[in-house]
Amino acid sequence: MTVKIEVEPFEPDQAAAEDLTALYELSMAAVRLDRPDLVVPGYDDWVAGLRQPAAGFGPRGSWVARCDGELVAKAVVYFLPGENEHLALTEITVAPQRRRAGVGTAVLRALLPELEARGRKVVEGWELSKGGVGEQWALAVGLRISKSTISQTLAVRDTDPTLWDVPAPEGFRVAEWAGSAPDELVTSYAHALFAMHDAPAGDSEYRIGEWTAERIRDAEARHREQNVVQRVVVAVSEATGEVAALTQLDLYTAYPEWAVQQDTAVIPAYRGKGLGRWVKAHMLRALLAERPSTEKIYTNVNADNEHMIRVNEQIGFTTSRSTVGVSAEIAELRRLLG
Template identity: 45%
Template sequence: MTDIEIRDFEIESAGADDLLGYHRIVAASQQVDLPDDPPLTYENLVGRLRNPFTGFGPLRHWTAHRGGEMAGVANMYFPEVENSHLVIANVRVHPQSRGQGIGSTLARAIVPAIRADGRRLVECWQVPKGGTGDSWATRLGFETVHETVQQVLLIAEADTSLWEVAAPTGYRLERWIGAAPDALVASYVQAREAIHDSPLGQSSMSNPQWTVDRMRAAEAERRRLDVESRTVVAVHEATGTVAGLTELEVQPHQPTWAFQRDTAVLAAHRGHGLGRWIKAHMARWLLADRPDLERFWTTTGAVNTHMIRVNHQLGFTTTRSAIVLTQSVATLAARLEAQP
């Protein structure tokens, strides 16, 4: 498509027109592809661009223009360390411009950046199951390797009595905002290894191998981005070790939404209700500090029926299914070049 121009998009230097164009595409796409989600405001979109999720490596953006107007956007995370073999890509085209080769032109333009960084695989996450993005990626040869569900708890509709969960015998709570206390950080890092039991299907993404130094670096990155990170852990009284953990983030551009991140319980301590207990405490704690909170939201592997059930017991509802798609860079490039 020779009339489509692809440009690098730098959030630090982007002007108002480019930011408005980016918002127009993402907001219109969300309205069509995710109609049950609240409308995406301009301020929220710009906040997302300036404060991307931590833990996934550097984020780059590209835009597609036709006739002087932005018609599509693409971004890619470049994970590091264990996941330096892959990128996490997202391509969006304005609904009025779909079916015109813009998405494929964007994908074709970013393949050199993937290859230049030595990546072998492309993964697309949180693609609505059965939607336009699913169909487009499948035509390019992507395969579904994992399925997730999104779960949401709306505070206005919440039954907060569900958060009154008794402490399991033999455990106590510890909690913090920001950095883990020195006395617990080593045990906390060791407990995070339990997250490796969380199902990721056949995704090539690996959970991090945590160390104290790596944890301190992650904490520092969240502070730099002004992300409020809260952690609640269950400590086994007899040994003083962390037996379970749950983590939550509040982004500075969206202070009334809380994103529930990892929750994990060590295998030796499962069956005592620790996950529900610490998540319930997290909800009470956050709402006490933030009475204007509107919602909690989280994503969970579709086969992780235990955690889905725990979330339901706390008042979450499942709002949609999404998939993870994967493709080798070599095959993707060949498929794109074969297109007319």
């Protein structure tokens, strides 16, 4: 029997209390099943997080799906900006008791015309557990695996802090900030960020843009608008005054007990000196001195990036799960799903 699914936009800031409660219960049931590595937030923290979009991914749209009035699925789509404006980064979560009944497929089918109407050509999903039900479903409906990644977690209380006692490589000094790069470093910092373009990325359609000082300032403004604090630590060459390496970490007010490790990059001319490990270790020491309540730090790394995986392990990260990214052209999915 075909299940009738009704998909409708969902505004977290305007949602009724009963819908938020139902969505929380659905989300936490899925987290416990699919993401045992994550800390399960309480209701109030979860609602705050729901209303605080991830920084750096552009505008966000949310939808819910109902069957006979019961909330059975949710979908979140980020409409990526700039050179990725053809992409719709999509996550569909189905209530565990409603899986394998066509709910996820019905939600995707309903979303595709909306994504296309917003000028998107490709839909991608990231961080699906390798071999899990999400990957199996994605392949069944016509998406393909576009990259292999791993999730890594640093449990602060279980980690030996001496791992972060990394000496400064000769000829470099550290600089750090939260929220806004110093004027004298912003251009060099932008140049160093572009070093990410040669990091392994599989066959994902996501593209690393060319960073400029202006683009850095725009990104910083978006973080402030979303109430996300980005901490940055860089290694500066004493000889040239330029940024040779960097690492970024995002802090969300909704989740005061954890943090998200973002990009780490080293300019090719300075690689092989241990700068990546040094700036990441300094970041951890500075973060925990300022915010000792931090319990876990999460990050994702392409499975082919053996160097960064090893660096993370050297400072205490452990692999919590293997994941994949999936991708498909929207026009092809519409043809397949009817």
